[in-house]
Amino acid sequence: MAALVGGFRHEVIFHGDGTDGFVRQTMPLIERALDRRAPILVAVSGERIVALQQALGGRAARVGFADIRTLGANPARIIPAWREFLRDADSEGEPLGIGEPVWQGRSTAELDECLRHEALLNLAFGAGKPWHLLCPYDLEALDDHVIEAAHICHPLISGPGCSGPSSCYRRNISGFDGRLAEPATDVSELHFGEGELREVRRRIARWARLEGLLPEATQDLVLAADEIATNSIRHGGGSGRLRMWREGAALLCEFRDRGQMRDPLLGRVLPGEEAVCGRGMWIVNQLCDLVQVRSSAAGSQIRLHKRLC
Amino acid sequence: MAAQAQLNIDTKRESNRVVVAMEGELDMANAPVLQSAIESEELATPEIVVLDLQGLTFLDSTGLRVILTARELCRRRGQEFAVTPGSPQVQRLLSVTGVGEHLRTIPSAGELPA
Numbered sequence: 001m002a003a004l005v006g007g008f009r010h011e012v013i014f015h016g017d018g019t020d021g022f023v024r025q026t027m028p029l030i031e032r033a034l035d036r037r038a039p040i041l042v043a044v045s046g047e048r049i050v051a052l053q054q055a056l057g058g059r060a061a062r063v064g065f066a067d068i069r070t071l072g073a074n075p076a077r078i079i080p081a082w083r084e085f086l087r088d089a090d091s092e093g094e095p096l097g098i099g100e101p102v103w104q105g106r107s108t109a110e111l112d113e114c115l116r117h118e119a120l121l122n123l124a125f126g127a128g129k130p131w132h133l134l135c136p137y138d139l140e141a142l143d144d145h146v147i148e149a150a151h152i153c154h155p156l157i158s159g160p161g162c163s164g165p166s167s168c169y170r171r172n173i174s175g176f177d178g179r180l181a182e183p184a185t186d187v188s189e190l191h192f193g194e195g196e197l198r199e200v201r202r203r204i205a206r207w208a209r210l211e212g213l214l215p216e217a218t219q220d221l222v223l224a225a226d227e228i229a230t231n232s233i234r235h236g237g238g239s240g241r242l243r244m245w246r247e248g249a250a251l252l253c254e255f256r257d258r259g260q261m262r263d264p265l266l267g268r269v270l271p272g273e274e275a276v277c278g279r280g281m282w283i284v285n286q287l288c289d290l291v292q293v294r295s296s297a298a299g300s301q302i303r304l305h306k307r308l309c
Numbered sequence: 310m311a312a313q314a315q316l317n318i319d320t321k322r323e324s325n326r327v328v329v330a331m332e333g334e335l336d337m338a339n340a341p342v343l344q345s346a347i348e349s350e351e352l353a354t355p356e357i358v359v360l361d362l363q364g365l366t367f368l369d370s371t372g373l374r375v376i377l378t379a380r381e382l383c384r385r386r387g388q389e390f391a392v393t394p395g396s397p398q399v400q401r402l403l404s405v406t407g408v409g410e411h412l413r414t415i416p417s418a419g420e421l422p423a
Contacts, residue, residue: 197336198315201367219398226369230337273411274377279370286405 007130010121012150012166014159016140019051025159026098027055029134034059038093041085043068043078044100044136068100075101075110075117076285079124079268086131095131102150104141109305110290111146118153119173124265175264176295180303183245183252192229193239200229200242204253207244211251212308220287221306225253227280228302232257236300247305250289254303261295315339318346326357328418329379332364335372343372347379358383361418362395368402377408391415 015021022044030052033040041064042052049067053060064085072078078101089095101114121133137150139159151157153173157166188207192200204225208218225242232240236257243254267281285291290305316339317332329346333339352358360376362368376392383390391413394400403409415421 195338197338198334216397219401223367223369223398223402226336226367230369230371233337270407273408279373279406283370283402283405 008122008125008128009130009132009156010118010125010135010154011133011156011158012135012137012154014137014139014147014150014157014162016138016160018138018141019048022048022136022138023051023055026052026134026136029096029132030056030063030098033093033096033132034062036093039085039089039095040064040097041066041082041095042098043071043081044098045069045103048100068103072099072101074285074288074290075114076268076291078117079120079265080270082121082125082133083269086125086129089131097131097133098136099133100136102135102137102142102146104138109292113290113292115146115149115153116173116175118150119170120175120264120268122153122155122171124268176261176293178294180254180292180294180301183243183247183254185245185247187243187245189244190242191239192232192242194233197226197229197233201226203242204244208251208306211246213251213306217306221251221253221304224284224287224304224306225255227284228253228255228304231280232259235259249308251306251308252303253306254301256299256301258299259295260297261293261300266293267291316342318342320346320349320351322351322355325355326359327352327355328359328361330361330364330418334367335365335375336367336369337371340371340375343375344378347375347382352382353386355388357389357391357421359415359418360390360392362399363393363417365395365399368395368399370402370406373402373406373408376412380412389413393418 013025015025030040042049043066046067049065056063071081078099082097085097086095101117102111106114135154137147139147151166151168152170154166155169190200190203201222205218205222208221229240232255236259240255240257245252267285270282271278288304289307292303294301315333316335319330321328335343360379380390394414403412
């Protein structure tokens with residue numbers, strides 16, 4: 001059972017038949033957890049929440065629900081949510097989580113980050129207390145390469161005709177590996193160094209306003225960008241390069257510098273109130289709709305996505 | 310220097326309290342300005358230290374770190390420490406970092422910490 005990660009059971013559950021199939025596959029596990037009086041949190045789409053609540057009837061009151069499309073639009077916010085669930089869970093029975101970070105309609109960039117998130121779950125919870133996390137993947141709605149990737153980042157699989165350890169599970173997937181595809185459009189560019197943070201903020205604010213981003217969202221994007229630019233100046237060799245462009249209905253800001261990020265869970269753990277540093281990436285994950293980090297000895301590339309609506 | 314023009318600090322002593330009012334942007338470039346203000350002699354003796362954030366137009370995690378350093382310094386000296394609410398941007402930062410709920414916040418610099 002080498003594929004098992006400590007007491008944490010991270011299992012992909014393949015199903016077909018949309019929401020009905022999802023309910024059929026997950027109900028027996030929820031019922032068993034209810035019998036054990038285990039804490040349960042289900043983080044899936046609103047439609048699936050309603051269907052499960054109907055199937056559970058009065059017992060739904062003993063299950064926690066969260067809309068994954070709000071909670072996990074940026075998948076980097078999902079690990080903190082599970083951490084909070086486990087912290088608040090009383091000790092009776094092994095906690096059960098059902099989380100659906102991957103759904104039909106996610107963009108290529110989102111899917112890439114979702115699968116990195118799935119791999120990071122093994123790292124985040126592998127050495128912690130025992131609990132069971134089920135990740136439903138809809139076989140009919142998702143592309144084959146997504147299903148294949150799910151086999152790689154989940155130690156356990158279950159579904160029609162298969163159940164048990166995943167034979168192609170890979171334990172050591174780095175969240176920062178690889179490079180991001182180059183933008184397919186013209187970009188605005190700014191090189192910045194120490195003393196030019198204010199200029200970075202001013203340029204992004206002006207550009208975002210012109211692109212039609214609402215004032216509050218602009219304020220969030222400016223703060224997120226300031227945090228990354230500060231990191232570039234402090235840890236990335238004293239300077240960095242900013243590129244800005246629009247991709248569909250989202251504004252993208254990308255930073256490159258010479259620094260290397262080492263902690264793959266950076267930005268997915270809220271530093272304690274007394275902490276001196278480590279808040280930058282946390283803030284960025286809270287304020288952006290998607291954050292992509294690629295980092296190696298050659299430098300770092302951090303891309304922030306902010307949706308226009 | 311340009312950096313100083315972006316953050317003005319006004320320290321006022323009023324009987325048992327000292328109010329440090331900030332105007333402008335508190336980021337990595339300006340954090341040292343606040344840092345030296347909180348280390349000044351003027352702040353060492355009053356019973357209450359208030360950081361007035363109302364005039365801050367921008368705050369990031371580097372600026373927040375200096376504010377938390379000030380609070381820690383006050384704690385060690387046995388002084389009361391409080392902040393005023395600050396702009397929506399400041400409140401947004403305090404909220405997403407979870408720091409806001411642990412900071413003693415008073416409506417305005419003239420109020421007594423509860």
